[in-house]
Amino acid sequence: MSPTDPGPTTDQVVAAPTYLADIRFFFRPEDIDHMGQKGIELGTYDGVKSNALAIHAQTAPPDAQMPPDEAGKWSAERSQTFRNWIVNGFPLGTATPAGPPPPAPTTRVRKDITTLSDAEFAQLTTAFKGLMARDPKAPDSYFALAGHHGLPKRFCLHHENRYNPWHRQYLRVFEDALRTVPGCEEVTIPYWDISTKLPDRLQHPPFDAYVLPADPGADATPHPVPGFFPYTTKRFPVDTIAQNMIDFGVLDDIATSLVQSLWGAFNVNGYQDFSIQAHDGGHGSIGPTMGNQNVAAFDPVFWFYHCNLDRLWLSWQTRVGATTLTGFRSTLGSNTDWLTPPFNALPPYSVTADRTIETDISYDRLDLVSPVEGVLENLSGSIDAARTFAFRSANPVSVRVKGIDRLNIPGSFVVSLLADGEPVAKRYFFQPDDPRSCATCVQHGIVNIDFRLAHEQLLDRSLSVRIDVPGHAGASGTAFPLTQAGNPTINARLLAEEA
Structure with missing residues (x-):
């Protein structure tokens, strides 16, 4: 069941429906777009709740006015379920794990770095060496691309709604650059599963360190930043990294993020809050370079670390039925502005935040749970007094x-x-x-x-x-x-x- 395929809830009455488990699947993308043009939001909990009485009146058979097409008309069972939701006080509820989705068209498959064949790893090595050898002034050089994140460009978005979308697009741009190295046209960035120790493959050149060929702080705005030239990236010992991941609660925060029903907001709740906190802890766990936003992306491990974070985000999207823009919006509540112009920008890239939600990149493994394992979590420090x-x-x-x-x-x-x-x-x-x-x-x-x-x-x-x-x-x-x-x-x- 997904927001684009309402599933069996259209054919049976649900006595105690919730928005996340049932109601959000009643609205097709075309319904949401059609009514959005009239100023009525059907894609979020707050929007459906505020318009619930009008929705019920307009969709109730046998003389339903909406949706306008016959194929979209609600059944009597669906209408009764929606009515039950209203009578019960609009419960938000929790999402039910969606399980693995049907195969979707993909253009790239990213793999665990420890499972790459020798030939695949050799190609990856060639690609990284190729980028690192380019003139640092070239826009597709390793130095220039790493500079998007911290010094000197400081484009990166952290601790806000566009954090995950920005990094997803950043990985694609870097991967595209790797593919411009001759003989590496099919290379993809592998991921490092940080629940395991830093792989041996990342402890040898060119992946163990990077010597900056120029001063990244010389052209920084609003003023130059000294102290990073000459500079060689640095990491902690492997066992120290593993212990830091535990001490900083990184694995705990990842586990908590993956069972959230809502996308939420940083510093508030939901997937986003705990995933960003885990992201920060992982950076600090790996070493003084990764722990400093100014230079973190110059450490080659950055790309494999962030590839894993993107894999975890796609895992969560798949769990809660949020791999489409419609499904993703249904987990947001009311704050959807950052998915629309001009607030959806991901500088310096032309791709916008809303266009990163549906991705043609897949992973050889997602962290999923079976629907039989039960609902996900929506714990809160406060609940409307009208609810139990x-x-x-x-x-x-x-x-x-x-x-x-x-x-x-x-x-x-x-x-x-x-x-x-x-x-x-x-x-x-x-x-x-x-x-x-x-x-x-x-x-x-x-x-x-x-x-x-x-x-x-x-x-x-x-x-x-x-x-x-x-x-x-x-x-x-x-x-x-x-x-x-x-x-x-x-x-x-x-x-x-x-x-």
């Missing part, structure tokens, strides 16, 4: 360090949650050394860090917070004064779900 809700003993406690002024912090930083003075969890926040020079950082200057912890880790213990800036040790070590970080607060909430 429940606290489950198995649900974690949500602890949010709220209101961090990132613009005062000189570089990427670590937020540690302490219980009785001992760290129980920590998260890494990824940003440039001078966030005030980053336009995206300035637009999203106040940020939150989210932790999910078992009750027993917190009960009867005194909680406190510490911020450290690993790259900027001073008289007090790497600790950064909370008073200079906006005096953030700690918010702890039991997570509720609709009963």
Whole structure:
């Protein structure tokens, strides 16, 4: 079942339907487009809820006015299900895992780097060496393309709605450049599954390090940035990387992101919040280069790391029926502006955010769950009073360090949650050394860090917070004064779900 194929819910009455499990599948792309031209939103929960009575009146058989075509007319069973949804108070509900989709046309298949044949790996090596050998002033050189992310161009979008779309398009642009190297016309970027240790194949030239051939900070705007020339990318030892992934909660945040019913918003909830937090933690786990937004993309591991993140995003899209633009919009709630002009731009690329949702790139493996494993998650710290809700003993406690002024912090930083003075969890926040020079950082200057912890880790213990800036040790070590970080607060909430 998908938003373009309503499925069996059209033929039977559902007594207790929810939007995510049932109602969103009632609206075809043509229905959403047709009514959108009239100012009526049918593609999101908020839009359907606000127009629910009119929708019911217009679609109820036998004298339905909408949809206008006979093939789209609602059955009596569907109409009754929609009525039940209204009577029950418009429950949002949770998504049901969609399972593997039918095969879709793809132009490229990206593989786990450890499974590449020797010939495939040799071709990949040739492609990377070819880009690295190009004149750094050439727009399709390794140096120039890596410079899109941090210095000198700073095009990259982090900690906002276009983060995943921008990186998806960035990977394609880089992959296209690899394919311009003679003999590498069919190469694709493989992924590194970060639940495993850094593969041996990424620990040897040309993938272990990159020596910058020019100064990336010389032409940076609004002012030059010193300190990155001469420069060779650096990483932590393999075992340290693996331990950091655990310590920064990267794998936990990935697992949480993949069971979210909603796309959500960074610093709020849903897939996006936890996937971006996992992204940041992974950068900090790998090394001082990957942990610094100014130069992260110069480390060759960047491409394999981000390819895996794109694989995880496609995995989530597939799980919740969001591989089409219509299906994706149905997980957004009300904030869809970033999918429409001019807010959908992904500079410097001509492709826009909405055009990245449906992709012709596939992966040899997605992280999916079977529909028989049950619904996904939509836990929240607050629920409309008109609905019934429940606290489950198995649900974690949500602890949010709220209101961090990132613009005062000189570089990427670590937020540690302490219980009785001992760290129980920590998260890494990824940003440039001078966030005030980053336009995206300035637009999203106040940020939150989210932790999910078992009750027993917190009960009867005194909680406190510490911020450290690993790259900027001073008289007090790497600790950064909370008073200079906006005096953030700690918010702890039991997570509720609709009963």
